[in-house]
Amino acid sequence: MTLLSFLAFTLFAAFLTFLITRRDEKSSSDGFFLGGRSLTFPVIAGSLLLTNLSTEQMVGLNGAAYKDGLAVMAWEVVAVISLVLMAAFFLPRFLKAGITTVPQFLENRFDKSTQTLTNMIFLLAYGFLLIPIILYSGAVGLSQMLDLKNLTGITEPINFLGNTVQPDTAILWGTVFLIGIMGSLYSRFGGLKTLATLDTINGVGLLVGGFMIAWFGLNRVADGNGIAEGWKILKESNPEHLNSIGTPQTSVPFSTLFTGVALLNFFYWCTNQQIIQRTFGASSLAEGQKGVLLTGALKLLGPVYLVIPGIIAYHLFAKDGIGNDQAYGTLVREVLPPQLTGFFAAVMVGAILSSFNAALNSTSALFSIGLYHHVINPKGSEQQMVRAAKIFVVTIAIAAMFVAPLLAGQSSIFAYLQDMNAIYFIPIFAVVVVGMLHPRVPAPAAFWALVLGLVMIGVKYFVPGVAPLVDGVFRYNFHFLGFVFATLIVFMLVWGAVAPRATPWKLETSTPIDMTPWKGLKWASVVLIALVLAIYASFASFGS
Template identity: 85%
Template sequence: MTTPLSFLAFTLFAAFLTYIITRRDEKGSSDGFFLGGRSLTFPVIAGSLLLTNLSTEQMVGLNGSAFKDGLAVMAWEVVAVIALVVMALFFLPRFLKAGITTVPQFLENRFNKSTQTLVNMVFLVAYAVILIPLILYSGALGLSDMLDLKNLTGITESKIIFGNEVPPDTIILWGTVFMIGIMGSLYSRFGGLKTLAVLDTINGIGLLIGGFMIAWFALNKVSDGGGIAEGFKVLKEANPDRLNSIGTKQTSVPFGTLFTGVALLNLFYWCTNQQIIQRTFGASSLAEGQKGVLLTGLLKLLGPIYLVLPGIVAYHLFAKDGISNDKAYGTLVREVLPPHLTGFFAAVMVGAILSSFNAALNSTSALFSIGLYHHVINPKGSEQQMVKAAKVFVVSVAIAGMFAAPLLASQPSIFAYLQKMNAIYFIPIFAVVVVGMLHSRVPAKAAFWAVVLGLATLLSKYFFIPGADEKLDELFGHNFHFLGFVFVSLVVFMVAWGAIAPRATPWKLETGTPIDMTPWKNAKWASLVLIILVIAIYASFASFGG
């Protein structure tokens, strides 16, 4: 009983402490509900950014990729630091100066309402169809393996449901998905962004402690109690090819892709992805926002310890058992942690799942209420009506996500599926935002059609033209190189349009924020240190012989 009790104890503690801290916060206005009243300080921003990112699609999915490919997949963590530096120095000052709540709002400011509406709808569909179901599915899968829910619940045999025989794994998956979905919906329904951000910070501390615990116990198991240094030595001697930061052409992220698709996906994710950067829009000042973003970068450098190393250890311990990539992490946690610590870690994992789920719901509600409800459905509606509409919409999306999540069980790799689906909308939106910021004469029609062409190209590659996916990957050497080609093509398309038929007058970003826009004086020095550390980490584990 120690596992369920420790799980319940930490979950209740985090919820109670969050309530005490945020119970008097204003949540009735759009700024209060979606941006925490623009009052977030750097520790809360960093904790919230980190935990919004660190859900089970990362913990389970990235460790699953490490189980398959080794240390090379740390690219998703380490290269993210460069993206966070770009966010702090380039994107964040412009977003905060504009005083926006959503990325599509910036595109309306820069281009026009049609571009805003298109991108807003793309975000809504992507979050509802891809992101939310994936968070629920990966969360349920990870908890099921970690807590051994089959034996804990006693559901070990198939049951007849609606006239069909349903296996126990499927019953547990559906039940866990709905448990997470209902809990997350309640948090999102009754709390605003600050409530979620504070809860994220509390759970983030627990998750870091728990993540390092997994690495500690896992390496001790490898060394049979001889310590973590001995465990790492054994791991390196037994699997030297799996501790190479460069990887090979056969890995999911060959080194060359760090400069094309991997870089672009990281830049979109950390610089223009509404689900993530909405936390930074709530900063109390530019300096607080920059410190929060760069602190997140420092914490991301520790990511390989708990997001990659356990997957490599799991390969060392369990590869002979024939387990799937995405079951590696949950199996490792169950095998190496004592029961009372397993319950604690499951609790912070639930916090991580709820964080990503709530971030997706909060961002979806902001996109819906500000970009669709206020623009199209009820332009004269009050802020209270906007927030109310957002809360109703969010419950509908959450319910739809709960029913869609278990259908992802057929995917061979959670993380590979996530990156593939994300690329469809990441690349065209990021191209439009970058060109919009850097080129003041590109007209609105160029941006609108760039999004349409980008979506059409990537959807055709993956779904609509048989054989196109494999042929284009072969032609470009890797899917991520093709994504780089699409991005450059869209940028050239918009710049050429701007040269042939430019805007009548150059666009200028107007100040629309009430917060202090004085930059953090140490932002550039901190950014330089982070970039040096990224290079050092890669160099320390690099071997170009593969």
């Protein structure tokens, strides 16, 4: 039943996506990378949500909650403020510029050198960090949910090319390659609209499935006496795990919400190519803003399926000594009936493929527009650009499949992802913010700010003996990231004051879509921010 329900939903989603998008134009760069700039707000919201909600979130964030409790909901709830900022400030400027990638905006604002450096940073980060983590966390999650060791019969070491391979390692490599090949086919033969449509279908399934896990999990806590009783038991048994205020011992102490945690959220939702490329395909500014704010409303529900299950798993399985990243898959396998386990695993595959494909599509856009069109073949046609992008997709996907299994052994894949993301999140976000707000800062200031930011964070992470010294000053890494961000801002502003641009930069309109803002933007934003504050207040306990 598990396998049948898994295959049934997977085939249903693929076939429905084919029917909806089979006549869409995908030969031009706009068609392949931006869905022909025709995306409406439900599709944008569904795609944004599912691009974000892959297994590094479902497995990783629930694993963090298993360890630290409700405090890790900061990654979901604080994201709502970032989405409000995206809708009100960043999106109108990006859409007005008519761009396909963030580096394109930086070339428009600064120069080609800044664009090329940013392009290379994104490509390296996506190819050797983001995509492998998506594949690795997806393989770990599916292995736990479907109990692949018993399902495949690989319970003993096997001989592969003369080497003895342990069962867990064999299953990890096999699952990584299965997911990678499936995702590559979707990305290779479909454009952004195909991916966004598949995201929306799977997004509905993911929300239903995510709530089911919480429902069945709370029922298990209460021995079948209802979710209200389960929630009561959870609060009484684990009060320290249900405090929204992070303590110094958690991965997100409360003070960090105002420094590094906020900055990483702002970059992720406002300038991260993998995410915001969906919004660049909006049919109008109003549709884009509605899609972004609808995503914010849906993110308010995130703790129910991204944090609460981890706390339930702690209550049920902490005594068994399972690892953080095994908690979610174990909970799914233990509390769901077989037929629903297969359905949810299929939804999870959709979530994995969504993030994987989003990263591949964004990576191919960065490569073809930023490198192929600029450096390799400046006179190439639209069709040649898209063809080069598709070839690059296959190449980077194969490389990521070999890198992904090497990530095994991390204590928390979510914490590892946030640490590594900071290396490039902070410098790029600082440069984009200054570029939009200060028209006199010159191109060299932006270029060297990128270099300075990469060096400052890289030295702290990778030079032996530096991390303890920095941590002794800032206490938390997130505070150090806030310091780096402030340093880069001051660096560029001082440069702009001493040696400003000859003429102030002005953003020119270069888009075919309607740029009339959504009339409900202001009130929807106020309501979302008020709800964020209410959620935090209702679970806050500063004395714990």
